Amino acid sequence: MTALLRHPVFRRLYTAHVIHIIGNEFTFIAVVGLLHDLSGSGLSFAAGTVFRLMPYVITSVFSGALLEHWDKRRVMIVVNLLRGILVSLFFWITSPAYLWAAYVLLILVNICSAFFQPAMQVAIVRTVKADDRLAANSLLQGTTSFLIIVCQGIAAMLVYLFSYRFNFLLDAACYAVSLLILLRLPAFADEPERTGSGFVQRLREGFRYIGRQREIAGVLLYQMAERFLGAYYVMLMYFVLQERGEGLFVFGLLDIPLGLGGVCAGLVAGRLADRMGTKGINMALGWALAAMGVSIYAIFHSGPIAALAAASLFCAFASFGSSILAVTRLQQLADPDYLARVFSIREMVTMGSYSVGCLIVGYGAQQAGSAAVSSGLAVFGAAAGLIWLLGSRGQTDSRTGRQLEKETGAGM
Template sequence: MTTLAVEKNHWGSRRFLGIPEYRRLLATRLASQWGDGLFQAGLAGAVLFNPERQADPAAIAAGFAVLLLPYSLIGPFAGALLDRWDRKKVIVVANVLRAVFVLFTALAVGAGLSGVPLYVSALVVMGIGRFVGSGLSASLPHLVPEDHLVEANALATTAGAIMAVVGAACAIGFRTVLGAGDGGSGWTTGIAAAGLLLGAFIASRFKAGALGPDEVREPHNAVKAVARGLLDGGRATLRTPSVTAGLAALLAHRAGFGVSLIITLLLMRYSLEDVGILKAGIGGLGEIAVAGGAGILLAGLLTDRLVSRFGVKRTICGALLLTAAAQAGLGLPMTLPTILAAGFFVIFAGQIVKLCVDTAVQHDVGDEVRGRVFALYDTLFNVTQVTAVTITATVVPLDGRSPGLLLTAAGLYLVGLAAYLVLSARKRQVQHPGLVREDDGGHPIR
């Protein structure tokens, strides 16, 4: 397994931005993800940092289930349907529907509703969002040359992630102006509809069929297509030790991250105090987002070099050990500066693991089943985090101060490390075309 090589004829962002259709797709993504970031931050502020509401661990767990489960339960169906419907229409209609339900959610927040009415509306917004995100990704090969897809996707994904952070920052600013209670939170959440409607308008400028699909090869029944796809993905994963082992490591990370995430939220809400320029409360969540973004950026810059120097196996093992050490060493003091530092290292190391696992799927799994493996991967990824958050919510104290749970999170990384080493030692059952093998140190055999 190797990381993707950088092409000598690297285009750079200016060449991509010179393609009108790519610019339009990128603008659609930026507007949509700005709305996403604003909506999620507005909803989080309404539920977790609203002086008119009491946010307990169960409410936090429910909120994360709303935000993450649609990615797992609706994502595979979105993939199957996007391969049979005009993707331009899907993106436009999905964004309009999301804007409508954003307004419903804002009304629910403003009216002081909680529980099922609020969460069902938010669940619809996030669920339909899978069609937008998947549609934008699936459309990209229709707009840029195939040999430059990696660069084009990297630019779009990075810009979209940054715009989501900008949207979240805007939500914090709007709450400051409009108020942190139910009324102000409702107005803040509702503003997200503007980004989604703008995304729908930009996407409507594409010609019909311009984003594909060119032909439909999916089974007539979408449910059958999804079920068969996930089963095929599971079989391909089990046949490929590098993917099975990497997935075990990544799922251990998501479980440990889920435990520490709910602890961090409760600490920010109930325990931590401002330290100099560092702020607790919802401002602290913004600081965690910045620290995490820096970790993701650094991982993107260093992972390729680390793999080239140490091999994939040692890189993943080192990342898991670093994360366990950060959880225990920086998390246990439970102060604002150490929590922020822990967030940086945990997200940095976790992103390294994810990039390595992504590369394993891209290089070691045959093209004929690769999409189905990613669908299974996406489902397990989010279900694991929701499960960890839910279980933690049943035992964590309201103030979040639980050294035992933080040590449990650190221990999960060590369990993941052991599982990775055991599973990666298995022999591959099927050799796919184009597979790049490694020696015992994880270095590619040319």
């Protein structure tokens, strides 16, 4: 970990990411409060989630193909500038008549984000050695989860003591600081420009490439199932605020066990994944889906808040752990020439699954209650985990010597 933080590119990417996450966690609970206040609906967060994710999903279809011919450093700088300006505008929305403006801002912020994530992934793969990428992904995820613990706790108290609106300004300030760090980001080696192919052709090539690579397609399908299960979170606000009658600050405090589960996942994945091999990782991924299903059932059938928090921690551990392993696996499997497109398509399919899941879960909670919907998610998790375990039996690392050579060379 220390060696990674001495790396000039990764250190700045990591620091900028940390500062952005701090602000993002303050804004997250503020958006929940804003949408709830403006609409008066316990399911307003579900609608907000759709307005966040669908633009992200649609933009991710083509962002990777565009990024291949763009300066990744410049993309990250411009995106953070735009996100900081847009987030600050939430502060001025005070009337239900402008609920539409809140949704427009959510759309614009997430269109920007659809370009940032693939650009950051390319930057990591181009500058971090292949053997260090699992450690890099674990450090990023573990730190993100730790910040969820700290920042959501602070944000919940600020909401309880003051107005949530000031959280939007804090987030805008964090984007400004993150932007200053990215301005000092040194240049890094990029993939050769493919000037002979146009945007539409590159887009088609990306989908055809994934269609030919069964292991990559399998990992993407796995992450779609995991994100569908992750939609239980959109039901949590309805469950806490409406069915249990708790305050908004309780919803914020429940993010603490979620963050703690992510920290534990980062530590365990970083220490054990290299010893497990491909077969062991595939088994861990399959059991993680089943574990998510069981813990989701427990969350919505628990009485005491402490039991709900414990089930949330276990669910987060399984979810974040599977995400770390799956992202690292994609970095290993994808040809560097297709990397930006693979990760932009990944964002499209995973967030698309999450968005569909939010619609189903949100509507189902309103019609049948959270307990019934959580039972359905539990069955889905167990079935998806079993299918993954059966489908991955005997699977080995299929990377060719040429791919390994290119991958290792790219990290130098």
